[in-house]
Amino acid sequence: MKYNILFIICFLLSFASLAQGKRIQIIHSDNSSIDEARLPGATILLGNIVIRHEGIKLNCKKAVHYKNENFIKAYGDVVLNQGDSIIQTSQYTEYNGNTQKALSWGNVVIRDSKMTMSTDTLNFDRTSQLLFYKYGATIKDSINVLTSNTGNYYLDNNKFQAISNVVLTNPDYVLESNHLDYYTDSGRAYLYGSSTITSDNNLIYCEKGFYDTKQNISHFTRNARIEYDDKEIKADSLFYNRNLGFASATENIVIIDTINNSVLKGGYAEFFEKLDSAFVVERAVAITNTNKDSLFIHGDTILATGKPERRIIRAYHQVKFFKSDLSGKCDSIHSDQGNGLTQMFRSPILWSKKSQITGDTIQLLNNTETNNLDSLKVLRNAFIIDKDSIGFNQIKGRDLYGKFEENDLRFVNIIGNAEVIHFVRDEDQALIGIEKTSCSEIHFSLRDGKIETSKFINLPDGQTYPPSKLPTAARKLRGFLWREAEKPMSKHDIFIKDEK
Missing domain, CATH: 2.60.450.10 (Lipopolysaccharide (LPS) transport protein A like domain)
Incomplete structure (x- = not known):
């Protein structure tokens, strides 16, 4: 018992001494x-x-x-x-x-060595090394000025947790957020909730992200987007280097160009702000809205370069495109939105309403003011096929030059080694005969893919045969190949990979 009392007395004396040391x-x-x-x-x-x-x-x-x-x-x-x-x-x-x-x-x-903070009222908890304020504060470091309504500053790791009406002002931009964690030693900011970064060059929005204010490198997620001039980039994940003007985007990418009324989509993209250029891969598609009828172009890779007034779109490998009255496929495509010229390379094929058009190279020219198709060139091995109820209307020659009216191919000139097979019908669409003719040049007028009139230049050789007098084997021109199964019938079909 005496030992217990002695222990209590010693404990109380020790506690009193310890308490006295904290006075x-x-x-x-x-x-x-x-x-x-x-x-x-x-x-x-x-x-x-x-x-x-x-x-x-x-x-x-x-x-x-x-x-x-x-x-x-x-x-x-x-x-x-x-x-x-x-x-x-x-x-x-x-x-x-x-x-x-x-x-x-x-x-x-x-x-402290990293920052200066000013406020009207400040709490300091020395045990947890925490400073906190509830009525507004301004924090300045070597680069930025940060203001917010409420916030905490953790001295152990130089971390500011700023909440409500947060504004970080940098010489190059202004960052606004509902919640921001900022480290004064590294200059790194972590964003939570609706946040914007505004500069002379662009505006960035996200609902979660990271920004290195010293290196000007950032990564944004959750409804991330970058807006500049007349463009907008949206993605599930956005990496951005402000010094280089470079952004890379991942998943559900949308790049909107309001000047050219066009959109790029895909699974991964890189964007070069100073060059005004971007490339997109992984189900990449370029969408151009023309008179409320969008043109969808898909390729393994899509590259957009140049300023809006001289924008060039290139698509590479297994290219397909679809529009309600026009579709096609080729290995690569080059579209100059400045002069309206689109060129198709390597085994190109074009479907204009009911007509199938092939050649070594196909060129389409748009009217840049109306965005309507203006003219068509098919260079080397030009071939047009239109399906009739009992056969195929065919036009073949070295080169083809066509003219559109309201996006309908209305006039065609075949230059060099021209040949034609035409199922001639009366006004009631009853078959009269099958015309088979060749000459050096033929001029046609068409409507809905069907020949209305024809004019043969330089000693045409041929005639109109009764159907019974022209054998089935003779009703197809050399090189005939009907490829209807490859035709994209909707914007979704452009992603279908055809067997080589």
Whole structure:
């Protein structure tokens, strides 16, 4: 029993000694007094006051010290130092030595080696090394100025957690967010909730992201988009290097060009802001809206280069395109939106309404003002096929030159080694005969893919045969190949890979 009492006494003495070690120490004051009537249990300190407690030093002009409560109120030009790391100035500070918590107000300014913060009211929890404010603050470091309504500053890792009306101002841009975590040592900002970054060059929006304000490198997710001039880039994930003007995007990519009324989509894209260029892969598709009827172009890779007035779209490998009245396929395609010229290379095939058109190279020219098809060139081995109920109308020659009216191929000139097989019908569409003729040049007028009139130049050789007089084997020109099964019938068909 004696040992137990002795242990308790030793414990109490140790605790008292430990508590005494945590007492606020008054190092100096010019004057002190006690006024029990007005401030019971307090000592009033005046002039050049120096106070210490557990690694902090406090200077002020006036203080009220509650010794029993281990509590002090400091007034007038208050300076609170935590070692060499934190210097705080204010007009008033309350400090509790037991909880090691301070509350300051009146032009509060706090500095460390990384930043300067100013606010009207500031809480300082020394145990958790946390500064927090609820009525607005401004934080400045070597690069940025950060303001917010409420926030926390974690001294251990130099992290600001700014909440509500957060604005980070950089010489090159302004970042606004609902919630931002900012590290003053690295200059890295982590964005949460609706956030925008606005500069002279572009606007960035996301609902989650990361921004390195020193390196100008960022990564945005959740409804991320970049807007600049008349373009908008959207994706599930966006990486952006502001110094290089370079962005890469992943998943559900949409690049909108409002000047050319066009859209690029795909699974991965890279965008070069200074060159005004982009390339897209993984189900890449370029969409051009022409008179409320969109043209969809797909290729393994789509490359868009140049300023809006001279934009060039290139698609490579297994290219297909679809429009309600026009579709086609080839190995590669080159479309100059400045002059309206589209060129198809390597085994190109074009379907214009009911007509199938092939050749070594196909060129289409758009009217840049109306976006309607204007003319057509098929160079080398030109071949047009149109399916009749009992056969195929065919036009063949070295080169073909065509003219469109309201996106309908209306006039065709075949130049060089021209040949034609035409199922001639009367007004009631009854078959009259089968025309088979060859000459050096033929001019046709068409409507809905059917020949209305024809004009043969330079000694035509041929005639119109009764159907019974022209054998089936003779009803197809050399090189005939009907490829209807390959024709895209909808915008979804452009992604179908045909067997080689």
